[in-house]
Amino acid sequence: MTQGLRHAFVVPAYGQSPYLRDCLASLRAQTRPSPIFISTSTPSRWLADQAAEFGATLVEHGPNRGIGHDWNQAIAAAPAEWVTLAHQDDLYLPHFAEETLRRVDGHPDAVLVMTDYGELAGAAARSWTPMLAIKRLLAEQAFLGRAMLGRRRAKWRLLAFGCAIPCPAVTLRRERALGLFREDLKVDLDWDAWLRLADGPGTFARVRRLCMLHRIHAGSETSDGVRAGVRAREDLAMFQRVWPAPIARVLARLYAVSYEVGEP
Template sequence: MTHSFVVPAYGHSRYLEACLQSLATQSTRSDIIIVTSTPCDEVTRLAEKYRARLHTHSPNRGIAHDWNMAVAQATTDWVTLAHQDDVYHPDFTARTMAAIASHPGAILAFTNYEEMLDEKLRPPSKLLFVKKALLELGFLGRSYIGRRFSKFNCLRFGCAIPCPTATINKACAPFQFDGSFRVNLDWAAWLYMCDISGGFVWIRGAPLMAHRIHESSETSAGIVAGHRVAEDRILLRRMWPAAIADLIVKSYKLAYASNQPQD
């Protein structure tokens, strides 16, 4: 099996180099591909420094288009969509690919993660605890689930599968991120994958990557702008009666404070 990291790079990120360095120093080497619709000298320099392939495209059509273009550049069996602000621990690739090899029917694998504010790791938040509890609704102590019912159950109350840790089987064509979403495009994608043949692998144990929380991140911006709440309601109403879906959305608003940098 072959694996690559694709990094959608947008604008100038002061964290991009830390991300690329973490990918280049994995204990198991993978291809690194940077994909951008906003090319600049800094991105070109970093691509050369970390021996990453650089692909530019235009025009800028939003985050879903950027992600789809990034995944499309990978020619490997498996691909991880690495977020430009995040950092991957040295054994991320090795442990992920070992887990996938143990489950030949897998189409998606993901790991646990931790959070950091700029450069400092923070203690596990209540939100991380809740996400693990939601995953157990489907996994029930297992590391692999293949039935639609089980896959669906771990997404029924929210997106508990962390997108930056997810490694996707490229054979899942015609897999696409939905351009009608700005924040929840990963949740919508995982729900799509519930309906196709193949299982989910949860790589339990210590976190294998660190997700950076800062005010200019897409998630933080989406929460502030109100896109997150609107998109939560759309997806939850696909799975629940409207009254129940709206009740779940109200409970989410309390949890979103944990994604704000000042916390």
């Protein structure tokens, strides 16, 4: 195990994503370099070749037990104080690690650092969509111009009207993130994890600068979850954690409308 490692990227890789090479190239191009790990339950020669080409460490685990298990294994695979779960389809702008670690240095009690993000649809990068605007509004009403949230009530306010913390744009304090993700959830395992982190000590910190691009495509886990109706059920369960049942049902329906016209 690497000792004294400040930050690492770890990519939970599954199968042969056509976008993985672009993701790895974006991680290698960081202005503040961090080691790259690839964690997988589907090892292959192709994946080993990608790791070798981009200087990444390949860590295998098994068997394949779903996305929550993959994420937990990925966190465990990256022996650093801070870990970014870099989603294999997404792109990380060159300043992502630099901006994130600057925020870490300014808030030593942080347990989670989030950055702003845009979307990538095909070859088109989008810094504004109605959904991105809503998520930024949710973040603004929680942070109120600050760079961090320390009180439980403020952290829950960030998550009370939807999951305003974009999972691929998050960097976690590893010691608090080991085993963090529920393995019985399919879509909202990140929202659930942030709610539980919000209950504990430590601050949530925010970088307002756009630092990564989340790819929108029909084969993503979120898109699969929406089509299967899983997301609607899990969203309702999350809202019921925060609100009385009648309000939770209304919010869940409004949230569903948002991803009927575009992925949240």
